[in-house]
Amino acid sequence: MKKTGIIGIVLVVLLVIIIAAGVGTYNSLQKLDETTNSQWAQVENQLQRRYDLIPNLVETVKGYAAFEQETLTAVVEARNKFATATTVGEVSEADSELTAAMRQLSVVVEAYPDLKANQTFQDLMTQLEGTENRIAVARMDYNDSVEILNRKIRTFPTSIIAGLIGIEKREYFEAAEGSEEVPEVDFGK
Template structure:
């Protein structure tokens, strides 16, 4: 092999390596977008259940209106949130409000026995678990993507093509405890 062929082979090898790095970034970014879409769908499903839950609880006269207002407000904030940070904060707020709602339901035996309430509570509990699993998956892909952004020599490709770090979909520690305490009901 001549020197020219060796140089050409090295250049082709470097180009192929850089293309592979770029394609991995594109693949990870698409995975993040798909994982976020899954979370968004699950959050929407949870927000769609809230009006039925509120209507069921409103039927009980002495029920704390303040708790219902917090649930309604948290739902509205979630529906209008646009960024991941806003949606994360809204999801945390709703989880906290729902856990308080379910805790207060313990004081109302008729409400606890209401079939519609139990069904909605079970659906919300299953959705919380699904959201938690989707959040873990999303955060794992974001972690891999963000780590790749800072890895050598990948960071040069990331900078050249403006790949930006992504935010995690985080659950506040206090809200994580509240979600763990939500009742699990199998219907």
């Protein structure tokens, strides 16, 4: 009887340890999932800030550079693509296109000294520059959070619990292919 009692106690202790480990892993995964969701919300928040600044910038540039319609159209189209993006990949691609269009707009602006001297334009560019920095930080924070979550759910036994509760590997926020290339601007049009 003593042997069975000791075996029973050992089994109960092991069961309690397994349950406690499972609960700890579950809670850890939930925290990482929420942190990743929060980091993504910050990326979207900063992208939305940039999205909201662009119409004012485009209108200011229009007054000075009316014949640069192609560049302005590219900015507006890239902004619209961002508005319809739903997945991390789509947002990443739209962000890359918008970044390229904004770079092209910056190149065009160099040809207009009066525009560069305009206080409204300067204020908008300062806000946009600050927003671009915030976007870069938010992207980095999101990707760091994704790395931690993905690493955690790929390890055993956490992978089993993650599968049971439906927490899946997340997609990194990556620049779209070709976004590292400098846009070409032809002033000879």
